[in-house]
Structures are given as structure tokens and as C-alpha cells.
Amino acid sequence: MIPVAYNVRNLVVRKTTTLATASGLGLVVFVFASVLMLANSVERTLGRTARDDVAIVMRKGSDAEMVSSIEEQQIGVILASAEVAKRQDGKPDGVGEVIAVILLEKLGTDGISNVQVRGVPEDVLAFRSHVKIIEGRPAQPGTDEVIVGKAISGRFKGLSIGESFELRKNRPVKVVGVFEDGGSSSESEVWADLHTTRSAFGREGGVSAVRARLASASKFDAFEASIEQNRNLGLEVMRESVYYEKQSEGTSMFIKVMGVLIAVFFSIGAMIGAMITMHSSIANRQREIGTLRALGFSRFSILVSFLIESVLLALAGGALGVLAALGMRFVRFSTVNFASWSEVVFTFEPTPGILLTSVAIAAVMGLLGGFFPALRAARISPIQAMRG
Incomplete structure (x- = not known):
């Protein structure tokens, strides 16, 4: 050769x-x-932050949180399941959240784009312990304060600390903090108070989806059966990892x-x-x-x-x-x-x-x-x- x-x-x-x-x-x-x-x-x-021991509960037939809706009284039924883990204070380890989308002006261009808003309860950082405030401070519950993910902070008009923007017309909110979440898609979201978000988007009396941390990943099948077999609820359950994969x-x-x-x-x-x-x-x-x-x-x-x-x-x-x-x-x-x-x-x-x-x-x-x-x-x- x-x-x-x-x-x-x-x-x-x-x-x-x-x-x-x-x-x-x-x-x-x-x-x-x-x-x-x-x-x-x-x-x-x-x-990135999906866990096999966290389950997402949505309205049956919904393929995303944004198009799902769960009534307020159903949240307690979901979190009362025996498979849901308990926090140190004895409360169920879960949260109900509201998802909405708003249009904001992008900085550096003449265009606008959709930004996802997540209405979160006051104990969201206890449930999402991997989320860290890296600038500013957490938003005060029950106020018009919001925190934004670091991926979109400064990329849109009004999304820098100290600035304000409108969730809806005549409903301004103020950015008081920036958070990171290990590079996950949450860093491209705005987190606002749950009640403020409900009021702004006419979603009173319910949430988009419920997340529940189970006592162990092996409890998922039992939790799924207990929720989906209850025909009065009309809900379906997915592992968080499977949901994000889809x-x-x-x-x-x-x-x-x-x-x-x-x-x-x-x-x-x-x-x-x-x-x-x-x-x-x-x-x-x-x-x-x-x-x-x-x-x-x-x-x-x-x-x-x-x-x-x-x-x-x-x-x-x-x-x-x-x-x-x-x-x-x-x-x-x-x-x-x-x-x-x-x-x-x-x-x-x-x-x-x-x-x-x-x-x-x-x-x-x-x-x-x-x-x-x-x-x-x-x-x-x-x-x-x-x-x-």
C-alpha cells in the first residue's frame, strides 16, 4: 500500500x-x-430541572399547562393524596400555578415577542428549591411585584430590575428580582403573584396546573391511579420529566x-x-x-x-x-x-x-x-x- x-x-x-x-x-x-x-x-x-418524583396534574386532554385549567377546590383534593410528600411544617409539598402569555417589546430590535408569565403562590421558592435569586430580592406576596428569569432579563422592555411593564392594560407590575434555575426554560419566564395574575387575566377560582412532589418516584403509579380514576376530577397526571420531553x-x-x-x-x-x-x-x-x-x-x-x-x-x-x-x-x-x-x-x-x-x-x-x-x-x- x-x-x-x-x-x-x-x-x-x-x-x-x-x-x-x-x-x-x-x-x-x-x-x-x-x-x-x-x-x-x-x-x-x-x-433541565425535571424530576421523576414530581408529578404535573392538568385538565384531561390538555397538552400544555397554558391550555389547562383546574378548579380551586380540586387543588386540595390533589395534594391530599397519600402519595404526596409533606414539608417540615406538615403541609403537602405542592403548588398550583397559572400560566399566561403577554406581548413585550424586544430591546435592540423593532419587534415584539411572547413572554410567558407564571402566577406562583408565596411558597413557590420552598417547592422549587433549585431556584435562586441572583439579583435584587424575591417579590412580596399579594403585591404587584414580579421576578424575571436571567435569560430574558434586559432582553425586553421593562424586564430589568426597577423597571415596570403591564401584565394587562392599566395593570402595571414592577421587577424587583432576577432568578436562575440551572439554565432551564423557567429562566425565560416572568413570575408574578398568583392572585395578581389571576385577577389580571380573569382566571379567578382556579389554576392552570398543579405540581406535586411525591414521597418517592415509585409512588407515581399509585398517585396517577388515585387522580385519574376519580371521574369527578377529570384530570390527568404526568411525570414532570415526561411532560418536558413532550x-x-x-x-x-x-x-x-x-x-x-x-x-x-x-x-x-x-x-x-x-x-x-x-x-x-x-x-x-x-x-x-x-x-x-x-x-x-x-x-x-x-x-x-x-x-x-x-x-x-x-x-x-x-x-x-x-x-x-x-x-x-x-x-x-x-x-x-x-x-x-x-x-x-x-x-x-x-x-x-x-x-x-x-x-x-x-x-x-x-x-x-x-x-x-x-x-x-x-x-x-x-x-x-x-x-x-
Whole structure:
């Protein structure tokens, strides 16, 4: 077999065409890896704080909190279930919350977007112990004070500490704190007092959904049976982890499909570029190929050697694309969550699997783009090559 060093030398000698082709392949890998990183972020962000021992109760037939409604008297029935854990003060460890969406003006652009508002009870931070106030202070219960997630703080008009905005017309609220929640989708929400939110949106006497922390994850089936078998309630139960998995499906699939389609079109151009480069290289190296054949190297060896060269070129482009994609970790991207139709801020989150898959895609493009030029090189007659 022809030494790989021969292929490496040829790529280095032809550094201009090598760099141009590798850059084209790298662009494809960059797009592909970035799409997978963003889709991964969607799934992780929406379910980052989800726990198997937390159950979400919604109106039967509802696929999201925003379109669900539960009457006030049903909250006590839900939380009175034997499977629900108790806090140190003996109260059931659960909360009822109201979900609404408002339009706010985005800063830095001329557009507006939906922002999700969550009406929360005064003990919400006891239930959501992973939520931390990182700036300002918690909102006072029963007031027109709100706290906002750090992902949207300062991204919309009125969502910075000390500023005000209207939940509804003539119903202003003031931002007094910023919270974080481990990078979850909650950081793209506004949290207001439950009663204030009910009053503003005409949702008195009920909540959108109830969350209950169970005594253990193994209690879920019993809790589900006790709620869903009570026909008077008309409710359904989901694990929090399952709920967020379903919430992420639409947005994640949309990003993947659109991104992969773009990457496919780019890859076609990149493979054509690689093919042209390899054809040009072979045309200029006919004497070399003839010499290799005269030295006893078979047509198969020539074919394999040029395929290796094409794959090495593609891997170089793949490495460039992956390095560029890693830089996207510092970029924040906002898009609409199809489940709530509100804006959610995501990052680009790489994994070893995504990076390896992206490099593997580059190698495949190298094989496909280099096959016909390599076949052409293998068919060159050594006598004609030496004469040429």
C-alpha cells in the first residue's frame, strides 16, 4: 500500500486548494454540529430541572399547562393524596400555578415577542428549591411585584430590575428580582403573584396546573391511579420529566429538520468542490501516478490512496467546522417554543456524540466526493501517464 505520508505531503504542497476545500467542508460540519447542539439545548433546557418524583396534574386532554385549567377546590383534593410528600411544617409539598402569555417589546430590535408569565403562590421558592435569586430580592406576596428569569432579563422592555411593564392594560407590575434555575426554560419566564395574575387575566377560582412532589418516584403509579380514576376530577397526571420531553419535541424536531435540510444542500456543494479539487489534483499528478504504477503499486492501491487523501482533506475540514461550532457555546439563541408559543432562550450545548457524529459526516462526504476522482486515478495507464 502507498504510505499515508504521501497523501499528507500532497495536501500540504497544495495548501491553497486544500484550505479552500477544507473550508467548504468545514462550513457544512459547522452548520450540522450547530443544529444538533441547538436541538440538544432545547431538550435539555425544557427538561433541565425535571424530576421523576414530581408529578404535573392538568385538565384531561390538555397538552400544555397554558391550555389547562383546574378548579380551586380540586387543588386540595390533589395534594391530599397519600402519595404526596409533606414539608417540615406538615403541609403537602405542592403548588398550583397559572400560566399566561403577554406581548413585550424586544430591546435592540423593532419587534415584539411572547413572554410567558407564571402566577406562583408565596411558597413557590420552598417547592422549587433549585431556584435562586441572583439579583435584587424575591417579590412580596399579594403585591404587584414580579421576578424575571436571567435569560430574558434586559432582553425586553421593562424586564430589568426597577423597571415596570403591564401584565394587562392599566395593570402595571414592577421587577424587583432576577432568578436562575440551572439554565432551564423557567429562566425565560416572568413570575408574578398568583392572585395578581389571576385577577389580571380573569382566571379567578382556579389554576392552570398543579405540581406535586411525591414521597418517592415509585409512588407515581399509585398517585396517577388515585387522580385519574376519580371521574369527578377529570384530570390527568404526568411525570414532570415526561411532560418536558413532550414539550420539547415540536421545537427540537423543527430545528433538526430545518438545519439538516440546509446542511444537505451545503454538503452537495462541498462534495462537488472536493470532487473538483481531487480531479484537478489527479490531472496535475499523472506522472506521479504513472511512476507509482511502474513501481508496482496496483490499481486498488491507487484507488485506496486517493480515497484516503480525500478523507484526510474532509477530516481537516471537519476539525475546522467542529472548532467553529464549539465557539457557539457562548451564543444565546431565542426562538418560540411551539408548546407555549412564548419565546425561550437557548444556548448551543455540545456533547462528545454530536462532535464525533459531525466529524464522521465529514469523513463520509470525503469518501463520496473522492470516489470518482480516485477511480479515475486508478484507471490511468502507466504508459500513457509517463508519456504525458
